[in-house]
Amino acid sequence: MTSQPAAAERQRDADRTKAEILEVARREFARRGYAGARVDEIADLMRTTKRMIYYYFGSKEQLYIAVLEQAYTEVREAERLVDVEHLAPVEAIRTLAELTFDHHDAHREFIKLVAIENIHQAEHIRKSEVLANLGTPVLDLIGRILRAGTASGDFVTEADAIDVHMMISSFCFFRVANQHTFGALFGRDMAAQEHRDRLRRMVGEMVVAYLRGAGSPDHPPDQGSR
Amino acid sequence: MTSQPAAAERQRDADRTKAEILEVARREFARRGYAGARVDEIADLMRTTKRMIYYYFGSKEQLYIAVLEQAYTEVREAERLVDVEHLAPVEAIRTLAELTFDHHDAHREFIKLVAIENIHQAEHIRKSEVLANLGTPVLDLIGRILRAGTASGDFVTEADAIDVHMMISSFCFFRVANQHTFGALFGRDMAAQEHRDRLRRMVGEMVVAYLRGAGSPDHPPDQGSR
DNA sequence: CATGTTACGAACTAGATAGTTAATTAATGT
DNA sequence: ACATTAATTAACTATCTAGTTCGTAACATG
Numbered sequence: 089m090t091s092q093p094a095a096a097e098r099q100r101d102a103d104r105t106k107a108e109i110l111e112v113a114r115r116e117f118a119r120r121g122y123a124g125a126r127v128d129e130i131a132d133l134m135r136t137t138k139r140m141i142y143y144y145f146g147s148k149e150q151l152y153i154a155v156l157e158q159a160y161t162e163v164r165e166a167e168r169l170v171d172v173e174h175l176a177p178v179e180a181i182r183t184l185a186e187l188t189f190d191h192h193d194a195h196r197e198f199i200k201l202v203a204i205e206n207i208h209q210a211e212h213i214r215k216s217e218v219l220a221n222l223g224t225p226v227l228d229l230i231g232r233i234l235r236a237g238t239a240s241g242d243f244v245t246e247a248d249a250i251d252v253h254m255m256i257s258s259f260c261f262f263r264v265a266n267q268h269t270f271g272a273l274f275g276r277d278m279a280a281q282e283h284r285d286r287l288r289r290m291v292g293e294m295v296v297a298y299l300r301g302a303g304s305p306d307h308p309p310d311q312g313s314r
Numbered sequence: 315m316t317s318q319p320a321a322a323e324r325q326r327d328a329d330r331t332k333a334e335i336l337e338v339a340r341r342e343f344a345r346r347g348y349a350g351a352r353v354d355e356i357a358d359l360m361r362t363t364k365r366m367i368y369y370y371f372g373s374k375e376q377l378y379i380a381v382l383e384q385a386y387t388e389v390r391e392a393e394r395l396v397d398v399e400h401l402a403p404v405e406a407i408r409t410l411a412e413l414t415f416d417h418h419d420a421h422r423e424f425i426k427l428v429a430i431e432n433i434h435q436a437e438h439i440r441k442s443e444v445l446a447n448l449g450t451p452v453l454d455l456i457g458r459i460l461r462a463g464t465a466s467g468d469f470v471t472e473a474d475a476i477d478v479h480m481m482i483s484s485f486c487f488f489r490v491a492n493q494h495t496f497g498a499l500f501g502r503d504m505a506a507q508e509h510r511d512r513l514r515r516m517v518g519e520m521v522v523a524y525l526r527g528a529g530s531p532d533h534p535p536d537q538g539s540r
Numbered sequence: 541c542a543t544g545t546t547a548c549g550a551a552c553t554a555g556a557t558a559g560t561t562a563a564t565t566a567a568t569g570t
Numbered sequence: 571a572c573a574t575t576a577a578t579t580a581a582c583t584a585t586c587t588a589g590t591t592c593g594t595a596a597c598a599t600g
Contacts, residue, residue, distance in 0.1 A: 269431050
């Protein structure tokens with residue numbers, strides 16, 4: 089079909105045009121939300137015309153879904169590179185938490201898209217078949233770490249993989265997604281460099297502490313001195 | 315000005331109309347986002363006409379800001395009722411976490427508005443003078459609990475009040491705000507009753523565990539057996 | 541009860557916005 | 571060289587949407 093091995097200087101290049109539309113559209117959707125983004129605006133930010141958007145994607149909604157699909161798959165591929173299996177349970181989960189942190193830090197546009205998609209009750213994600221079972225790999229990993237940690241005695245709290253994933257994600261997500269209202273209300277920019285490292289350590293310590301079971305009433309700390 | 319002590323059956327009632335507009339507008343903005351909400355739609359959902367929206371609020375944006383102001387202040391007033399001061403540090407912070415959880419659980423429309431506002435980089439909140447220093451009371455409370463806990467030896471981790479607040483909020487916020495994408499990806503509805511109680515306990519234990527310092531590398535658990 | 545003011549409704553408008561039509565030019569295969 | 575298909579452009583349209591105009595009826599006040 090359209091498969092010349094990248095003859096870089098062609099005047100007409102379906103793949104390139106398509107990619108450029110996706111890129112600009114992603115930026116615009118992330119900036120303004122689904123309803124707030126303008127098809128005309130997206131077109132004006134490229135050398136292509138609006139017609140091409142409809143030529144390749146059919147409608148604003150389908151374009152938006154394509155953007156979501158691309159963003160999600162990109163992000164999951166990045167996650168796959170992580171190897172924490174060789175680490176001891178405590179270090180494994182701490183590292184995973186910190187990597188998740190980095191990940192959220194590095195893909196802010198993606199975070200915004202997720203937030204936007206939640207406002208729309210994930211109706212577009214549900215329309216996409218590509219994005220159905222994209223969550224499982226992380227859960228498998230966490231599951232293995234949890235079992236290893238319980239077996240070694242490092243983890244005391246009986247935890248569910250999904251819950252732990254949620255705990256880590258929530259912290260990382262919130263810091264990026266809610267930086268603006270949080271900043272406006274509490275006068276602190278969580279996303280700023282000066283807080284980054286401390287908060288990064290914090291996620292790791294949080295999960296580890298939780299799994300070690302220091303939170304439950306029947307496991308008081310060892311050096312208690314009341 | 316317009317101050318009859320609620321003569322319930324008046325045909326014209328500025329306060330009532332204004333209140334109704336705000337109520338419907340809040341629902342619509344929370345549902346569809348700022349750009350997605352339609353002034354006409356808001357009008358059609360009431361017995362009042364669109365004209366009244368402009369009569370009382372001037373513009374779509376000012377209406378939206380009014381909605382935000384109302385939602386935020388309502389929510390902060392609810393928070394003020396909480397009394398955890400008489401509790402011991404560990405129970406105080408755990409209770410605060412669980413109350414924050416309940417609070418998020420009970421005000422989902424508000425959560426959505428916050429999420430929406432973050433997509434717009436909090437530009438509307440910043441335009442409002444009402445919403446400037448609304449965050450402080452919670453921070454004071456957490457600060458006191460932290461100091462008490464450190465003094466009593468219950469808390470080992472040196473933590474900042476804002477960080478702790480963020481940690482609690484992120485968990486509670488995420489569960490509600492991201493329920494849809496999370497559900498779509500991991501097949502679990504975090505907001506459902508069946509997970510509610512477990513996750514509620516989880517926030518409490520998480521904060522307590524973190525503050526007890528079980529997460530840092532130099533504080534291994536007491537019954538360690540590797 | 542006359543008069544001014546406040547609250548309200550119906551219909552209108554200018555500009556924006558998603559989506560289209562139809563003609564045109566570049567690449568490709570034969 | 572030529573016909574076919576894929577990629578692209580420019581101009582157009584129907585509809586939607588925030589915001590307005592203007593008239594009117596209820597209420598308060600002297």
